[in-house]
Each structure stands twice: as structure tokens, then as C-alpha cells.
Amino acid sequence: MQNKGLIKLFAILFGLVSLYQLSFTWFTNGVEDKAKMYAEARSNDGREMADLERVYLDSVANQPIIDLGFAKFSYNDIKDKELNLGLDLKGGINAILQVSVKDILIGLSNESKNPTFNEALAKATEAQKKSDDTFLNLFFNEFEKLSNGEVKLSDPSIFGNKSLREKINFNLTDEEVMPIIENEVTGSVNTAFEVLRSRIDKFGVTQPNIQRIGKSGRILIELPGAKDIDRVKKLLQSTAELQFWEVYSNQETANFFFQANSVIENLLKNEADKKETAADKEDNLDDLLGEVSDSLATKQVNNLFTVLTPSVPQSQNQVSSVIATAKLADTAKVNSYLAMREVRALLSNDMKYAKFLWDSKSFTAKTNTGENTELIYLYGIKSNREDVAPIEGDVIEDASQEYGQTGKPEVSMTMNATGTRQWAKMTTENVGKFVAVVLDDYVHTAPSVNVAITTGRTSISGGSMTVSEAQDIANVLKAGKLPAAAHIIQSEVVGPSLGQKAIDSSMSSFALALLLVLLWMIFYYGKAGAFADIALLVNLLFIFGILTAFGAVLTLPGIAGIILTIGMSVDANVIIFERIKEELNKGKGLKASINHGFSFKGALSAIIDANITTMLTGIILYVFGTGPVKGFAYTLMVGIVTSLFTAIFITRLLIDWYAAKGKLFTFNTSMTKNLFANIDVEFLKKRKIAYIISGAVIILGVASLVTNGLNYGVDFVGGRTYVVKFENPTSASDVANTLKDAFGSAPEVKTYGEASQLKITTKYKIEEEGNHIDDEVQDLLFKGLTSYLPEGLTMDEFKPGFDGDKKAGIMSSIKVEPTIADDIKTAAGWAILGSLLVVFLYILFRFRKWQYSLGAVLAVFHDVLIVLSLFSIFYKILPFDMEIGQSFIAAILTVVGYSLNDTVVIFDRIREFAGIHTSWKFSTVVDKALSSTLGRTINTSLTTLVVLLAIFLFGGDSIKGFMFALIVGVVVGTYSSLFIASPLMYDAINKLDKKKK
Known part of the structure; x- marks a missing residue:
């Protein structure tokens, strides 16, 4: 082997880089374990513990966890670089959002005041509580009932307005307007979907899942690893309506608050007196029920200042944009008081359009009694008749989280040319006064304007703003404004779908199985097996290193891909070792035998053909697949590359190093020396029996599929x-x-x-x-x-x-409804068919006969049909769930990959024998080739089955169905390579030869 030094250097560097990437996961787990210990020591309540964990992690978020001298990494840094686990392995947040179709309709109507329109909306809202129909259909039905043909949807006061005039005119009937409105609503929901997806992509979780649920306006969102439900709610429900307003100072509002307090005190006193008089007229039973005590309680809240503390400046230095402070729990009562008609009448002409908005964050302070309570600031906004802000969020070109001059997090915003002019004008006119930055009706900052700002840059800051909050605000501003409000109608922090106990047992069983594989290789191949084990472990290190480095996500389908990779990695070494053993048995020297085993004429041709066919499958699945299909394909492709490198180069380096010492090297042990030696099985004579067995199972399976069906999971049928x-x-x-x-x-x-x-x-x-x-x-x-x-x-x-x-x-x-939409299922189907077509063409190119391609592809169809048949026949009998869902897709793909890999290796041997033994009958060539590869076939199948059986027997109950599909697939794939693919290929060639004769 040439360039050994270069390969050694590459392997060492690649290994170090992989260890470096995986070290972040190690350190992240260490910090999070400390957070759990911190929380457990302070609380036994689950929700409080989660809050305490978050507090601990926030406190160390920017502290150096790793110090390499030339570089330091905080918790936030290493968290971004850890190995990402999907929702099915890690848990996270699952939420269903309802995009308000009602709000969309109101927007399309330009906030119509038409009574028929608004009554139809109200009735549709009520009807939706008891109906599964969409809000839009309910609205159309209610409108039709109320209008009686007298009012049309195309009325200028409803949808025949200026904004829709190019699509709707007054002459259109309701039947003609309905599909137009439906398209507009669908477009708005699609826009909301894209805005939410953009926000989620920047949220910081890995491989989030976001799907539309039918035409209901509902959107399913899964955020693997996310735990902060409050942060997620803010991120998803924020409409991102950014506004810049002028504000009143506390000097300007002080007199109003004192007047309002007096008016409210009188109103409440009169109300309390009326209640007390009414209570006196009631019998004693009412007193016992507490009506009198209620009226007395009402009298205790006798003015505005009971729930609101106005900010009254005693000097010019105390002039502020904060006009009052209240307890967070009292904000609703304050809002109701300030909205009273009698109170609004107190506003001067200059303030008659004033509106009152709260700060975006509360803060904790001690009361006079020494207790801690949550308080929040109130601001007075200089609004107008139309309630339209002088500057809105559409002028923002970019937003990012940065650190201000004080070192605290803030959101820096850059405006376009229009916004720059408007902002310069506003700040020029308000030098020495205050302006507020308002997001979704909450004031994020209301600073004093010291000088005019003409650069078009400004920032949102706050004394207690965290880095994550600043990042989220920047993200929603960049992602854009939602076309309608999105309400979370169902949300929780969910545990992994397998359950933590199941994950732990599955990982333990995987480790046990891997250990058995390593021991088997040593038992069967001796020292060569130990070298293959080292290559396999290096392969796993490379796979996880690459997945971590590129931010890929490990999911249950991804684990299936790794299991297939282990099988292929072992298979490559087995093929090489068997070829070396053949050469040694022929009497060739050790060095010559090793060179032949690793050459293209030896094992390399079969290994490369098998891996290329599987790689082509992976590429097609990745390009056209979605969800679990894409995750499986990515892991598989990474595994193929690393398996080829470790099997061909790492194993070769180790073997050459040991062979150079001149010691005895036999590639077997005393117990396995003669295993599978001199085997001569006439496989083709048994093909009719195999056809009958397979045909019978498939016929039974098809009958069961027609009568019994499949146990479709919620992913497919809802x-x-x-x-x-x-x-x-x-x-x-x-x-x-x-x-x-x-x-x-x-x-x-x-x-x-x-x-x-x-x-x-x-x-x-x-x-x-x-x-x-x-x-x-x-x-x-x-x-x-x-x-x-x-x-x-x-x-x-x-x-x-x-x-x-x-x-x-x-x-x-x-x-x-089904969480996998029809287009996803269709894409998966086309992906599988496309991959088989590409494999068909590649095998045709390599083997020069279409019969080889036909045999391989038909064998794959055979394997998939067998697995489906067994799932249909036994899902009501076996004691574990055999659902057809997203995991099953991954299982089928694993079966396809394994079957193709096995078949191509055997075909390569048949082609080799046909070239060497030209005097043999083709039937003899096929039988001899199958017999010569039997040891390799059984070895590879056994090592793969050991992994699967261990997880099946000792892993979690919820993945037994998934593991069962893989076990059946490996057994059937091995069987079909020997008894279906090769015989079908032989029959096709034999039939063609007979026609020629």
C-alpha cells in the first residue's frame, strides 16, 4: 500500500478531530448533570426543578467551561456543538398552534363593521367549539344563514374593498367569492407557517419538526431538547408587530392619575353602597352564603392607588418615561380602571388618544412588609385616532443580538432608507423627551433622546434582558410579522417517545451487542479479527464525530442507519479476510495474499460495488425523502464513507504492521480453521422450493393485507x-x-x-x-x-x-389528523422507487447484463413484501406493537440497503467465477460462487443479527416492533440473496440463452 504515512496522518488527525467534536457532548452532559444536582438539592417539585435547572444553566451560560489557552468555550458554546438527539430520543417541546382564521378574515375585510359579517364571525367562533369543521366553512355557513341573500360577501364593506378589488368585485356571487377567500386564507396560513419555520430555525434546537395539520389552520411543532416552555410560547405566539412611539413623561401624566384616582374612588364607593343596600334586603341565608362579606371586600378596594403607584417627579432629575408601577397580578384591574369611560373623559385634548402599555418584563422588589413581589412599569403612549404608529417594523432591514456599552445584552436594529428618514425626524423632534420601542403591545425600552439619530440604527435594551431573550427578539424581527395571531392550543414538555428507561436499556443492549460482535470477530479471525475490531471502533468514532461536527441529528431512523453501517463495516473486513485466506490456502505467501485481498481483483471490487449501490440509494432517499427518510439516508451515507476508509485503510495499516514483524498470521483460529471450508451446495436445484416458500408467504401476506390490513400508526391515519x-x-x-x-x-x-x-x-x-x-x-x-x-x-x-x-x-x-401528510408519504414512495431505478442502472453498468439488475431489484421487492406480509399476519398475535409509522419507514429502508449490499457482493463473486472458469456451466458457476461466499454471508448476517437481537430482547418495549422489522429484514435479505436474487438472475439469463439457441 502506497502513501502509508499520509494515510496514518489523515487517520490520526481525523480521529483527533472526532474526539474533539465529541468532547463538547461530554462537557455539556457534565454541566447539565450539575444543574440537575443543583435543582434536586433545592426542590422535589418537577416544575420547580426545571426552573432551577434553567436558572443554574443561565448562570453559567457565558462562563468558560473549557479553557484551551488559545480558546475558551462557555456552556452556550459547547451546547451548540454537542451531539444532537431527535425528539424520539431526547424529548423536547411538542406544541400545536392554531393560526387564527378569524383574524385573517377580519384583516381581509379591512376590519369590517358590517353587522352581518361580524355576527357570522361570532356564531362561527361559537360553533367551532362543538364542531370539527374548519372555521372558514363554519363562517360561510353562518353568513349564508344570516344574509338571506340580501348581503353579499363581495359587498364593499366586507371583501369587495380596495385591498381585494383586483380579485373581488361587487358583481361576484358568494359562490364565486368563497374560493377566492379560501385561497387568501390558505396563503396567509402558509405565510404564517413559513414565518414560524424561520423563527424555529433560529431558535437553537436541532432538526425541529413543523407540519401543517390538514386545512384546519393548525400547525404541529416539535422542538427536540427544548425545555423552556415560556420562551417557546413567546417565540411562537409573538406577531412581531414592532412600533416606535412618542411617549408621555411622568410629569405630564401625574395630574391625570390624581384626578382618575378621585373619580374611581367615587365610582367604587357608589357601587359598594348599592351592593350593601341590596344585601340588606336579602334574607339571612344570603348572609350565610357570604354576599355581605363580598360587598365589604369590594369596599376595601376603594381607589386607583390601591393597585397602582404613580411616578410623581419631585425634581427635573426624576422626570422619566415610567409613569406608574403596579403589581403584576393587578395589571388586569388597572387596565379595566383606565379603560372606564369616566376616566378617559379626564384626558386633556392633547392626551385624548393616549393608550397605556406595560413593560415587557416584570421585576422583583420588596414591599413595605418585607415580602418579595413582582412589579411592572406602565408607560403612556402618544397614540392617534387611527392608532397607527409613526414608524413600524417594516422599516427594519436587520436585527441581531449584541452587547451594549454596559456589557449587557441588547437587540441592535438597522433601518432601511425610509426608516432612517423617519427615525431621524422622530428623534430630532423629541430631543430631551422620550420615545418607546414597542413589540406586540409591550414596551421593551423607552429611553430619553439625547441627540438626533440619523444613522438609521437603534437598539432595544433592558436592564434584565438575557442573551436568549435578545436573540429571540432579533429572530422574530428578522423572520417577519405573522399575518394573524397564532395561539398555542396544546403544549407541554414531553419526554422521549421511547421513555428514558427504554433508551438506557436500548443503549446498554447496543453496547452489549457490539461487545459480542467484537468478541466474535476475534474468535473467528484471531489477531485479524482484533484489527477489524479496532477499525470498527474507529469507524464508530468517525461517524459520531462527523454527525456532531456538521450538526446532524441522531434519531431512531439514524440508529437504524448506524446498525446497517456496522453490518457493512464488518462485511468489508470479512470479505477481505476470506479472500486472503483463499490465497493462503493456495500456497501463496502472506504478503502476496494480503496484497491480493486488498486489491481490486480481490475483495475491493465487491466492497466498492456494494457500497456504491447503497450510497446511490442513500443519495436518492436524501434528495427526495423527508423526515425519518432523510435522517436515515444522511447517517447511512456518512457510515458508508467511514466504513470504506476504515475497512480498506485502517485495517490494512494494522495488518501490514503486524505482518512486517514476520510472525505467524493465519486469519483464523484453531476452532474456526475449517469452518465453511470445502462447502459445495447446489443452490439452484433448491430454487423451486424457495420460490414456492416465498410465493406462499407472499400470497398469504397479500391475502392478509387485503383482509387484515396493517396496523397503521397515528403518523399515517391520525x-x-x-x-x-x-x-x-x-x-x-x-x-x-x-x-x-x-x-x-x-x-x-x-x-x-x-x-x-x-x-x-x-x-x-x-x-x-x-x-x-x-x-x-x-x-x-x-x-x-x-x-x-x-x-x-x-x-x-x-x-x-x-x-x-x-x-x-x-x-x-x-x-x-395524520402528522405525515400525503405529500410526505408520496415523496418517500418515489424516493424508494427512484433509488431502485438508479441501482438497477448501476448494476447494469457494472455487470453488463440487465438480468443482474432484475435479480437484485426483484429480490428487494420480495424482501419488502415479506416484511409487510409478516407484519400484517402477526400484528394481532405477537405481544408487542407492530405499527406502520415513521420508524417502520426506517426499518424498510434498512432492509433495502442490507439486501442490496448482500446481493451485489454475491453477484460480484459470480461474475469473477464466470471470468475464471469459462469451461464451467453457468449453473455450476452460480452454485460455486454462492458456496464460496457462504462463510462471509453467515458471518455478516450473524454479527448484524446479534446487535438487533440484543436490542430486541433487552431494549425498551416501545421499539420491539421496529427491531422485529429489522431482524426479519436481515434474515429475509440474506435468504433472498442466496435463493431469490441469484436464481432469478440465472433463470433470466438461461431463458434468454435458450431463445437464442
């Missing part, structure tokens, strides 16, 4: 999801088994937030519509969970919407 609260921590697996009898099959059950809260998703009667079906499912759920619920809990208390103190029952309920 389902009803309930978040159920229990009094005590409850086992998800126990509840799933209990509900299996009620629903006919076990629902998907996950711990949802706290250990005493579960998310239960069932596909029971999902195809049927109607409220009575919903009631039936809730009734079955209630009866199924009776043993876990408190005694005496009624069905009404169990149902969602119960107004009392809910100790247990349904906290939220939603009917979900």
Missing part, C-alpha cells in the same frame, strides 16, 4: 389524543396494556410533562365522524382507566372542560 391527569405517578406501559381491551389494540401512551400526566392517542374509529363517536371514545377511555382514577370520579368530572377543581381526568382533548 387519531384522538387525550392528556389525562392522575392523582399519582402512573406507568405508561401499564395504562397501554389496560386500554388494549377497551380499544381493541394498545393505544400510544407517553408520559406528558409530569409523571402523573399521560398523553394517550388512539386510532379507535378514527375514520368515523360525529360527536357521538367522540363521546363513545371518551366513555371507553373513562371505563378503561377506572382502576387508575380516584373513587367517586364521575364522567362529567372526567371530561375536558370541567369547571371544578380537577384532581384527575382529561385536561385537554384534540382530534388529530
